[in-house]
Amino acid sequence: MTTLVDGSTRVRVSSVLNRDTKQFGKKYLFDGEEDTCWNSDQGSPQWIHVNLETECDVSEIQIKFQGGFAGKDCCLESHNDEQIKKVMDFYPEDVNSLQSFKLPESLKLSSFRIVFNSSTDFFGRITIYQLSILGEKS
Template sequence: MQFGKLTSASQPLQVFQCNSAVSESNPVPSFFPFHTNNGVSRPLFKMASLICSEMVSRVSSILNRDAKQFGKSFMFDGKEETCWNSDQGSVQWLTLAFPQTVRVSQIVIQFQGGFASQKCTLKGFRNGEELPETAEFYPEDTNSLQTFPMKEMQLEKLKITFENSTDFFGRIIVYRLDVLGEKL
């Protein structure tokens, strides 16, 4: 993985790796920015889930248009047995419109193996305009929960495009999706 150099107008920022793994019981991210002053390192901000009931989500498709079994809300319900299942197609996507401006730092996602995206593209929007910066990450074709640190983006809406599905028909299955960062 590549990480950009983090800088601040007042002082340089450093990125440290945590020794503990991200899990349900330990939601501490693998990488996050710290401010170091007189040898004491403190997080720049408290990272938290940005998923909330006021957020509006949209998806490109739902398998057989059966939202009761495969709808988008199942990515956020915290249940292991439910998921969003897209219909077939070469590219799938989802959008998340947040109720306020947020700073996005990490994407946490769990695919079903065999129905994963090999390349994901993130685009941000603020004040109805697409931001010039985009980010990409490359998930593994696995059932495991995967965490992707990213260059921080301040936005109101996030679009994740799922390209190169491992499924022959282009279907994507997501059991869990979380966006970590800070509400501004």
């Protein structure tokens, strides 16, 4: 398995805390730095939409939240061929460590959304220090 996100990957997020993209923007999801993060603004749901350059076999998602600002009720949706399909639900723990969520089976995806329907934060904010999309390039 390799990481599927590279420089050609397009990523959109639902919001950024106080619209401060210099400090909390989406670019920090995949930068590999321990002290940078994407921080959403308040409200639910929050989401991260990933568009890979080509269709890939996606098999696992890894997320490192900040405790107190973790997703509670989450899902992965595929957005291929103008159709939205729920792939799986997952329920992260409210901890600061890297968590892995394996897909029920490896799926060919090029466009998908990670949806955080609720958060452990009272205001619905999500803070992610690391996000990895693992699988095989087709």
